[in-house]
Amino acid sequence: MKLDKATVGKRYAKALFELATEVHEEQAVYEQLLVLRQVFIEVADLGEILSDVRLEMTEKKAILSALTPSFDPLIQNFLAVVFEYNRMDDLLLIIDEYERRFDDKQGLIIGTVTTAVELTAQQKSAIEMQIAPLLGYEKAQLTEQIDPTIIGGVVVEANHQVVDGSVKSRLEELRMKLSE
Structure with missing residues (x-):
């Protein structure tokens, strides 16, 4: 059975992260x-x-040997395994998944916050402080996106979870209730 790229990325990243944790090199x-x-x-x-x-x-x-000399033996060996199993085209997915695991261990969640207008630094910081414990993390790092179609409020997406506090979704909920 052929594995999809996301599954491959998760498996290789998990193995690397566990090994790095074992030797305290995360x-x-x-x-x-x-x-x-x-x-x-x-x-x-x-x-x-x-x-x-x-x-x-x-x-x-x-090509691989020209790429690897500057890395520690752990990374060199990891790259050799990824290369041997012909998964080098999945390396960015593996790195992304390792980063997610690393951030998780640090108590950090990374995501996006969508608003209708640009946030001030204080507003963004306040949202990050509120969303982190809501999603079970110590801190949040959110990238701002502006979407005037949400009318107002905020939509936060992080770790495959969505917290939708937009005016648009509230109006749609109200419209559904009124149409019943």
Whole structure:
């Protein structure tokens, strides 16, 4: 059975995170993964190139060996496993999932807050302080989005959860109740 990319990302990230936790290197691994992510963003096709069956194995290994010397042995070994199982094109998903696990352990939830108008720094901070405990975290880091169609209020999306306090959704609820 072929696994979807999200499942692959979660499995590899979980294994790496557990190993990093075991050796008390979660922070160091996280920092190196951020560097690796930047490389894979700047060279957009790198994952596909390293997973492409049309490219000779020696050529792919040469690319990988040029990429890995600056990383700690833990990351080097991890990349070797990902490479061996031909999952280099899933590396960004793996890094994203590791980051989510790392943030979870830090008590941090990352998400978005959508409002009809731009928030002040104080308003954004207040929302972050209120939403974190509501979702079971110590702190929240929210990226702002502006959507005038919500009319007013806020919509917070984080960790596959949505807290919708928008005027638009309240009006839709009222409309449904009135139509019953």
